[in-house]
Amino acid sequence: MNDWGEREPGLRDRKKAATRRTLLQTAARMFAERGYQETTVKDIASAAGVTERTFFRYFPSKEDLVFAEVLDLVPLLRREIPRRPAGEPPLTAVLNGLVEAAGALDEGLAILFVGTPPRALPTGARRTHVLTDFEDGIADALVVRLAEQHPDEPDDRRARRAAVLARVSVAVIRSALLAHVSEDAAGPERRSVDDFGTLLREAFDAVREAV
Incomplete structure (x- = not known):
C-alpha cells in the first residue's frame, strides 16, 4: 500500500505497463518520423522489440x-x-x-498531435466517443475550478458553463490540429511539437480575443 491506501502494482503489472509505454513511445517516434498513415502495426511492434501478437494484446x-x-x-x-x-x-x-498534463506523459504533446490526420479529423462512432470523453474530462475539471471561484453559483448553471467551455476548448484544439496537418504539406521539417504548441496558443488567443 502507498501513502494513499492504494495497492502498489506487482511485478507483472509493472512489466505490462512498461511494455505498453514502450509501444506508445515507439509509435510516437515513428509517427513523427514517418507520419501516421505510413507507419504500420508491424513497424511499431518490430521497433519496440515485440511481436504483432503482443501489440494486439495491448491495442x-x-x-x-x-x-x-x-x-x-x-x-x-x-x-x-x-x-x-x-x-x-x-x-x-x-x-x-x-500543456502540464501532456508534460506528465513521457511523449508530451508528440504522440497526441504530431502529423496524425485521423486525430485531427475524427469521424465515426469510436472517434466521437473519444472526443466526448475528452470533453467530459475538461468539463469535470472546470466544474471543480468554477465551484472554487464561484461557490454561490447554482450547480446546474455551473455544469452548463463548464460543458460549453469544454466544447469550445476541444474545438480550439481541433482547429490547431487542422492547421498543423495542413502545414505538414510544406515538408517533414514542419512536423514539430513546438510548431503545434505555437498554433495551439494562437488558436486559444483568437478565441479569448473574440469573447
Missing part, C-alpha cells in the same frame, strides 16, 4: 493505440486544470492545464 488496432494515449490524458486534465492559479480565465486554465 486492438493502431487507431486504438492513438485513442488510448488521448484517453490517458483525461485524468491528468482533471488534476491539472483545477490546480491552475485562481486568476487564470477558464480557457487559459484549460490551455495551460493541457
Whole structure:
C-alpha cells in the first residue's frame, strides 16, 4: 500500500505497463518520423522489440493505440486544470492545464498531435466517443475550478458553463490540429511539437480575443 491506501502494482503489472509505454513511445517516434498513415502495426511492434501478437494484446488496432494515449490524458486534465492559479480565465486554465498534463506523459504533446490526420479529423462512432470523453474530462475539471471561484453559483448553471467551455476548448484544439496537418504539406521539417504548441496558443488567443 502507498501513502494513499492504494495497492502498489506487482511485478507483472509493472512489466505490462512498461511494455505498453514502450509501444506508445515507439509509435510516437515513428509517427513523427514517418507520419501516421505510413507507419504500420508491424513497424511499431518490430521497433519496440515485440511481436504483432503482443501489440494486439495491448491495442486492438493502431487507431486504438492513438485513442488510448488521448484517453490517458483525461485524468491528468482533471488534476491539472483545477490546480491552475485562481486568476487564470477558464480557457487559459484549460490551455495551460493541457500543456502540464501532456508534460506528465513521457511523449508530451508528440504522440497526441504530431502529423496524425485521423486525430485531427475524427469521424465515426469510436472517434466521437473519444472526443466526448475528452470533453467530459475538461468539463469535470472546470466544474471543480468554477465551484472554487464561484461557490454561490447554482450547480446546474455551473455544469452548463463548464460543458460549453469544454466544447469550445476541444474545438480550439481541433482547429490547431487542422492547421498543423495542413502545414505538414510544406515538408517533414514542419512536423514539430513546438510548431503545434505555437498554433495551439494562437488558436486559444483568437478565441479569448473574440469573447
